Amino acid sequence: ETGVTQTPRHLVMGMTNKKSLKCEQHLGHNAMYWYKQSAKKPLELMFVYNFKEQTENNSVPSRFSPECPNSSHLFLHLHTLQPEDSALYLCASSPDPYQETQYFGPGTRLLVL
Amino acid sequence: AQKITQTQPGMFVQEKEAVTLDCTYDTSDQSYGLFWYKQPSSGEMIFLIYQGSYDEQNATEGRYSLNFQKARKSANLVISASQLGDSAMYFCAMRRGYQKVTFGIGTKLQVIP
Numbered sequence: 001e002t003g004v005t006q007t008p009r010h011l012v013m014g015m016t017n018k019k020s021l022k023c024e025q026h027l028g029h030n031a032m033y034w035y036k037q038s039a040k041k042p043l044e045l046m047f048v049y050n051f052k053e054q055t056e057n058n059s060v061p062s063r064f065s066p067e068c069p070n071s072s073h074l075f076l077h078l079h080t081l082q083p084e085d086s087a088l089y090l091c092a093s094s095p096d097p098y099q100e101t102q103y104f105g106p107g108t109r110l111l112v113l
Numbered sequence: 114a115q116k117i118t119q120t121q122p123g124m125f126v127q128e129k130e131a132v133t134l135d136c137t138y139d140t141s142d143q144s145y146g147l148f149w150y151k152q153p154s155s156g157e158m159i160f161l162i163y164q165g166s167y168d169e170q171n172a173t174e175g176r177y178s179l180n181f182q183k184a185r186k187s188a189n190l191v192i193s194a195s196q197l198g199d200s201a202m203y204f205c206a207m208r209r210g211y212q213k214v215t216f217g218i219g220t221k222l223q224v225i226p
Contacts, residue, residue, distance in 0.1 A: 043204065043216040056213065088156055102214065104158035
């Protein structure tokens with residue numbers, strides 16, 4: 001099993017839908033992250049979790065709701081999204097928060113119609 | 114605020130040639146870390162190389178080397194003997210102390226056969 005996996009890889013949803021993104025890491029790391037990558041913009045950190053506890057919320061709108069049931073799994077629950085939320089959502093993990101080497105998953109490419 | 118600048122939106126290189134991808138950074142801190150990620154079209158961010166601000170030697174990892182010039186605040190990535198599989202987006206990033214990681218907007222590298 002590869003280090004960090006994400007499902008689904010592609011997602012199309014309407015603005016009234018509710019969906020969830022899933023991330024799983026098999027590296028034994030304690031910290032997990034959600035990033036948003038939009039075209040022609042730097043990667044934006046959304047949330048940081050350390051030992052299942054959220055340590056950072058980077059002013060993310062409440063229509064994005066993270067959940068970390070354990071150190072290996074991270075979810076991003078989506079509801080009433082806007083078209084500008086269309087982006088690549090990347091999950092990452094590291095041994096501890098802000099340790100220099102973060103390992104990324106392949107991302108979920110989200111399109112909001 | 115920490116900032117990463119990548120001024121080359123796109124680069125071309127002939128197969129088997131070397132290429133340098135530019136990165137400059139802005140920080141007043143003495144302790145920080147710089148690293149490079151590769152993102153193929155599949156979306157996954159792949160860690161390539163790391164340089165600590167106190168490291169006296171330039172970091173090297175196989176065909177990748179980081180040309181670290183502290184006084185100029187630059188951390189250029191050098192890829193030697195380019196291969197077709199090197200075609201991807203390349204992101205420079207910086208971590209300052211235990212602050213979150215900041216990414217540049219990336220450089221798209223295309224290797225020509």
